[in-house]
Amino acid sequence: MKPVFTWFFSNLPVFIAAVIILGVSVICSGCYTLKQGTTMLGLLGRAILLEELGEDGSAEEKLFAQRADDIRRFAMEELGLKESKNYTRYVKLDRDYLAAVVSASEKDSFDRHEWWFPVVGRVPYKGFFNPEDARKERTKLEKKEKDVWIRGVDAFSTLGWFRDPLYSYMKNYSDRQLAELIIHELLHSTVYLKNQGQFNEGLAEFVGREGARLYMEKISQGKNETIEEAADSEADRDAYLAFIRSLIDVLDGMYKSGITREEKLLKKEEIINSAKADFEENYNELFISDDYRFFIELPVNNAYLELFRLYHEEDHYFEDLYERSGSDLLRFINAAKVLNAGQKRGKIDPKEEFEKALALR
Numbered sequence: 637m638k639p640v641f642t643w644f645f646s647n648l649p650v651f652i653a654a655v656i657i658l659g660v661s662v663i664c665s666g667c668y669t670l671k672q673g674t675t676m677l678g679l680l681g682r683a684i685l686l687e688e689l690g691e692d693g694s695a696e697e698k699l700f701a702q703r704a705d706d707i708r709r710f711a712m713e714e715l716g717l718k719e720s721k722n723y724t725r726y727v728k729l730d731r732d733y734l735a736a737v738v739s740a741s742e743k744d745s746f747d748r749h750e751w752w753f754p755v756v757g758r759v760p761y762k763g764f765f766n767p768e769d770a771r772k773e774r775t776k777l778e779k780k781e782k783d784v785w786i787r788g789v790d791a792f793s794t795l796g797w798f799r800d801p802l803y804s805y806m807k808n809y810s811d812r813q814l815a816e817l818i819i820h821e822l823l824h825s826t827v828y829l830k831n832q833g834q835f836n837e838g839l840a841e842f843v844g845r846e847g848a849r850l851y852m853e854k855i856s857q858g859k860n861e862t863i864e865e866a867a868d869s870e871a872d873r874d875a876y877l878a879f880i881r882s883l884i885d886v887l888d889g890m891y892k893s894g895i896t897r898e899e900k901l902l903k904k905e906e907i908i909n910s911a912k913a914d915f916e917e918n919y920n921e922l923f924i925s926d927d928y929r930f931f932i933e934l935p936v937n938n939a940y941l942e943l944f945r946l947y948h949e950e951d952h953y954f955e956d957l958y959e960r961s962g963s964d965l966l967r968f969i970n971a972a973k974v975l976n977a978g979q980k981r982g983k984i985d986p987k988e989e990f991e992k993a994l995a996l997r
Contacts, residue, residue, distance in 0.1 A: 733788030793824035820844030
């Protein structure tokens with residue numbers, strides 16, 4: 637048994653978190669904040685150190701601890717992401733996702749619904765640890781004539797406020813999936829701009845994806861089979877993104893036309909059904925694996941499609957900027973860090989400031 641003082645200090649962040657969450661809840665009349673915060677505290681209180689897992693866990697858990705630690709070191713030491721204790725702890729869960737996240741959009745446009753929270757400002761999603769709470773939120777939004785989408789997320793960043801843990805379902809992730817997840821979330825705790833959800837998610841998505849690619853190159857060490865598998869997975873993802881972007885473009889053009897709302901809703905259904913038929917007919921020409929066949933049965937709506945506009949920039953901004961600046965991810969991330977200080981001085985245009993930091997303006 638651990639000595640009382642050792643246990644207390646190892647869990648000090650949890651106690652501090654409790655005080656903060658209770659304070660914020662009072663300020664924000666926060667039934668939501670209090671409920672989600674209490675659940676998060678419970679998870680943090682159950683976390684064990686990753687090194688303990690490496691010593692006392694099963695063979696699978698020991699390997700997972702090694703993989704996660706290697707990725708974390710790569711992200712911080714070679715990519716320049718902020719040094720922290722994030723992902724040095726492990727929590728066992730009896731499900732394969734962390735939280736249910738609600739997103740919403742107008743039915744006849746891609747105007748997204750946003751929520752406001754202390755510290756982070758306006759964000760285009762709202763998370764719930766209990767899926768039933770997410771469904772209740774969906775009902776509220778649907779009564780307001782919104783398209784709504786609920787998705788399970790496997791992680792989220794607390795932006796450095798607490799020590800973000802790893803979860804047991806992540807043991808089944810491939811090296812690439814685990815690397816992309818950890819690097820994506822560590823980017824959020826390194827660079828985060830208030831009220832800039834589109835920029836934040838686009839940047840994290842790009843850095844997570846490129847960082848994972850670089851990590852796979854490092855550990856593959858010329859293993860052609862591993863490299864080819866990664867290339868096939870990347871090709872399929874690119875094909876799906878291209879298909880979704882094409883569908884978004886068609887719908888967006890129709891939404892911006894002068895027809896009535898009723899006509900837009902009818903045409904929306906026709907366009908989506910036609911896209912699904914084309915997708916099914918041409919699937920084998922578009923994809924290498926069967927990983928994306930789910931789209932045919934998906935109840936696609938604007939909220940689902942809007943997620944791709946949020947996470948995957950339509951103009952390839954970050955990808956193009958990365959190439960123009962020399963394709964050096966360490967330099968790219970270090971330039972992005974400048975934005976944190978810039979925002980503290982007042983409202984900024986993050987893209988303009990980013991290009992200045994990269995000496996491209």
